[in-house]
Amino acid sequence: MRPALAATTTQARPAVAMMQGAAPRSTGEPQGVSLRLAKDEELFAEGEPAEYFYRVVSGTVRTCKLLSDGRRQIDAFHLPGDIFGIEACAEHRFSAEAVADATVMAYRRSSLDRLTREHPAFGEQLLSSMLRNLQRAQDHMLLLGRKNAKEKIASFLLDLAQRLHERDHVELPMQRNDIADHLGLTIETVSRTLTEFARSGLIALAAGSRSISLVDKVALKFLNA
Amino acid sequence: MRPALAATTTQARPAVAMMQGAAPRSTGEPQGVSLRLAKDEELFAEGEPAEYFYRVVSGTVRTCKLLSDGRRQIDAFHLPGDIFGIEACAEHRFSAEAVADATVMAYRRSSLDRLTREHPAFGEQLLSSMLRNLQRAQDHMLLLGRKNAKEKIASFLLDLAQRLHERDHVELPMQRNDIADHLGLTIETVSRTLTEFARSGLIALAAGSRSISLVDKVALKFLNA
DNA sequence: CGGCTGCTTGAGTGTCTTCAACCATTGTGG
């Protein structure tokens, strides 16, 4: 793993340009710049020029949109390996923040062509990642538009477990607030639904309520519809 | 416009392979196969091999997902010029049907590389169309997750007017049912909200309730948040 | 005409939200 500089202060914008990554290896990985993000630190904001795109190295990043009155929708949580922040136009269409301390690699958008030419594997990874993002968005629209609270939570837990390569246990990287804004619910409904799941034996809640055991995956999958 | 064969029967799957388009012109447009779709005719189904992707020539196409109990979410309505049906994997992740009689061009997915090489303009169109689809999906997630019925309808009308290049009038290509399944509402709520908009002078409903005048665009945009 | 489809309208219900209080944990400063 390459050395990474800690961002100067929490909530400050990390200065990408100032932190050069290690020299590019001639094989495999293309050059990128490593960035460390503190919890809730903003990587980029909606409307900002989309100079870079990113890949998560460790931790979790959320991308979200805001309504004028503060209502928030979290488009996606990005886990290690995920690529995000590529845009059709010159500006970012959503903002990105670290859910908890995280490390990301930044790549210049302008060097996209060169990157994919010199590192075809990276290019494929990038394209498939983009299409996967689109697929996730489409699946998520079904969830947001047509599922009820129980189904939303069940889908969310199963999906997260799978993406974290876990069989029957999830260590939530994000808090209730983020889950609510991702699923189109309120924090109270998220909490209530989880405790109801626990009461009826579908899951088991543990220490600090961030650790969840998927006790009855069959029942959860049934809710997943 | 190229000659197009009518599909044999309504509801029957159009036989793409049998209908060759006109010979490719040496300039501009790449070769494709023209297809005519009757109202509600299915172009492809969820889970089906993604052998082709498509561009709308005339009419409107909807792409949608279904839940096991029949609940439906319409991902998007595709208007003339829009490209849809490109997938990350070998299978379609949603189904596509004609909202009303429509014409589409079908392109072999396998010839994608050649197409973009020989017709760079088409390639750019394709990439930008894909990214636009992603953007629309992200905007739509905000709508589905965080907007109420009035805001959903207002956003929908304004968006549709813009995409149809109209200033203050929309000729709805789809029926209430489709609107409901697109916005995560029921048909009754769509109807009620439209009549309420009409009563309060935001819009004017006309003949057959498919024709809508956007009377007070300022108020509608305000609801758009 | 009668049946069909698409749309509207009404009444009653339910799910989720809102508002509010409370609890647990953590970190800080006197």
Add this chain to the structure above:
DNA sequence: CCACAATGGTTGAAGACACTCAAGCAGCCG
């Protein structure tokens, strides 16, 4: 070291928004 505030989470009661169920209306076509 403890009091205190701050943060994140849970729980309860009341209310609202959208849904469900049901009926009715308008246009269309055989």
